[in-house]
Amino acid sequence: MDKSPTDPQIRPQPLSQEDSAANPHRVLILVPNYNDNIQASEIALKISATSPNYCPLIIDDGSSIPLAPDAAGDGGLQVRLPDNLGLGVITHIAFDHALAAGYRAIARIDGDGQHLVSDLPRLVAPIEDDAADLVVGVRVNHQTSWLRSAMKAYFSILANWLSGGRAPKDVNTGFFAANLTAVARLNVFTFERYPEPQIFILACREGLRVVQIEIEQQDRSQGRTTLGLSQALRMFYRFNVFVITEVMRGRRS
Amino acid sequence: MIHVAIVVALSAVLLLLVRRGLIHVDMSFPWLLAILVLGFLSINDGFVSWAAERLGIVYEPIAVVFLTIFVLLGLMTMLLIGYSALRRRQIQMIRYFASLDLANQEREMHDSPD
Numbered sequence: 001m002d003k004s005p006t007d008p009q010i011r012p013q014p015l016s017q018e019d020s021a022a023n024p025h026r027v028l029i030l031v032p033n034y035n036d037n038i039q040a041s042e043i044a045l046k047i048s049a050t051s052p053n054y055c056p057l058i059i060d061d062g063s064s065i066p067l068a069p070d071a072a073g074d075g076g077l078q079v080r081l082p083d084n085l086g087l088g089v090i091t092h093i094a095f096d097h098a099l100a101a102g103y104r105a106i107a108r109i110d111g112d113g114q115h116l117v118s119d120l121p122r123l124v125a126p127i128e129d130d131a132a133d134l135v136v137g138v139r140v141n142h143q144t145s146w147l148r149s150a151m152k153a154y155f156s157i158l159a160n161w162l163s164g165g166r167a168p169k170d171v172n173t174g175f176f177a178a179n180l181t182a183v184a185r186l187n188v189f190t191f192e193r194y195p196e197p198q199i200f201i202l203a204c205r206e207g208l209r210v211v212q213i214e215i216e217q218q219d220r221s222q223g224r225t226t227l228g229l230s231q232a233l234r235m236f237y238r239f240n241v242f243v244i245t246e247v248m249r250g251r252r253s
Numbered sequence: 254m255i256h257v258a259i260v261v262a263l264s265a266v267l268l269l270l271v272r273r274g275l276i277h278v279d280m281s282f283p284w285l286l287a288i289l290v291l292g293f294l295s296i297n298d299g300f301v302s303w304a305a306e307r308l309g310i311v312y313e314p315i316a317v318v319f320l321t322i323f324v325l326l327g328l329m330t331m332l333l334i335g336y337s338a339l340r341r342r343q344i345q346m347i348r349y350f351a352s353l354d355l356a357n358q359e360r361e362m363h364d365s366p367d
Contacts, residue, residue, distance in 0.1 A: 057355070077358045079351050089344055093351040100352060101359050 026053050027124055027177070028103040030094040032087055033111040034061045040111035041071040047109070047117055048075045054120065057097065058111070059090045087174075088191030091199070095187040099180060104128070107177035114218050115175045122213055123177045132211035133182040134203045136168040137175030139217040151236060155197050158243050163204030168212040171197040175215055182208050194235045198242055205246070260292030283331055287324050291317075 029047045033040035037060075044056035056076040060067045062084040072078040079093065091108070098106040105127045109115045119137065126132035144152070152172060159167035174196060178186070185206050191198060203210050267285055270276045276284075294300050295317040305316035 059351075075362070077355055077362075079354050079358075081347060081351070085344065085347065089347065092344075093348055093355075096348060096352050097355045097359075100356060 023055070023101055023103045026055050026103050027051075028094065028098045028101070028106045029054050029056045029120065030090070030106060030108040031056055031058045031111045032061060032090045032108070032174075033058050033063060033067070034084065035063045035065075036112045037063060037065060037067055037071065039113050041068065041073075043109065043111060043113065043117060044072045044076050044078075047120065048073050050117055050120060055103070057094060059093055061085060061087075061090055086193030088193050088195045091191050091195055092187065095183045098183050099187065103180070105177055105179045106183055108174060110174045115215065116218065119175070119213075119215050123175065123215075126211045126213075127177055127179045131209070133179050133208035134200070134210045135177045136170070136200060136210065136212045137173055137215040138168055138170040138212045139173055139175075140214045141216050148232070151232065155239060158239075159197055159201050162201050162243065162246055166204040166210060168200055168210065170212075171200050173215075176200075178203075192238045192242070193231075194238075197239055201242075201246070256292075256296045260288060260296075263288045263292065280332060280335055283328050287328055291321055291324060294320075 031040050031043050031047070040058050040060075044058050047054045047056040052075075056072050058067060058072045058076065058078040060078070060080040062081050066080055067078055077097075081089070081093075094106060094108070097103075105124060107120060107124055109117065109120065115137065123135050123137055126135050152170075155171050156167070156169065159171045172194075176196075176199070182203060185208065186199060186202055189198070189202055200210065264285060267276070267281055267288065271278050271281045301313050301317055304320060305311075305313040308316055308319065310316045310319070
């Protein structure tokens with residue numbers, strides 16, 4: 001008979017207090033990957049080289065070719081999902097692990113090289129100084145088509161309305177960091193496929209301290225965005241459903 | 254007689270799909286119920302006339318078509334709810350196994366002599 005996850009024989013051994021207390025100063029850096037294996041691995045190695053307190057975590061979202069066994073390097077973690085489940089599930093897995101293993105904070109950097117690893121210390125600094133619960137890297141040089149610009153403006157207007165003007169200027173950026181308080185508060189919600197606006201708006205509405213820093217987005221050196229027209233339309237639909245849901249739930253903070 | 258044969262044939266096809274494991278038995282139940290109830294009710298002239306009169310439909314057979322569409326929409330909604338629940342469970346399991354994998358890697362990292 002197949003074993004279910006609740007079977008005691010395969011129930012995961014929770015990290016011992018010793019193991020979960022081994023990371024109090026460490027920051028888990030999430031590198032989501034979908035068919036950018038080489039670049040994601042290079043980013044993970046750069047992260048490890050930037051600071052001994054940074055632990056890269058590559059989560060492969062069902063790429064057509066699996067990651068190399070040592071893609072995250074000696075001091076890194078990696079996990080492969082059996083299917084393409086989207087950034088929402090990836091974010092939950094990273095948040096689950098940051099909480100279980102007792103990391104000080106978690107940051108996310110895109111696996112396609114669009115964010116600079118050298119910006120990570122600046123992103124994490126407000127959390128290490130206990131000046132913020134969530135830090136958002138706002139892209140100041142983000143050039144895109146008129147359709148995406150219009151969508152971004154629409155997202156910003158509604159995000160500001162929902163958060164009482166506290167939402168970051170860029171609610172679609174994938175470069176952000178959060179402390180464990182924010183992670184624990186946000187992880188109870190269900191994140192959708194492109195969860196960034198959801199995360200930032202919920203953080204503001206939960207009364208978390210949200211700080212933004214300016215970053216420059218780099219050009220994608222290889223691969224292409226997963227956000228095609230069909231995905232963009234679905235993201236637009238999901239965002240509107242999220243807004244309606246939040247309005248129905250009422251203003252909390 | 255042909256009407257009854259059609260209803261029986263549709264039910265048999267559904268049961269065959271369940272038997273081959275292509276449709277889950279829990280999800281097939283509302284479909285079987287719909288085939289049997291709608292199938293036999295549409296054969297009954299008295300019911301068709303009554304339904305058309307209640308719905309204000311002049312051409313009586315159309316009443317059965319409307320009822321079928323209504324039931325199909327209900328069934329599709331039930332299937333969507335079932336599919337969403339399965340998807341939620343699948344994601345919960347993947348989160349569970351990923352946490353297991355990462356906890357093991359974390360333990361190995363801390364246990365290594367470096």
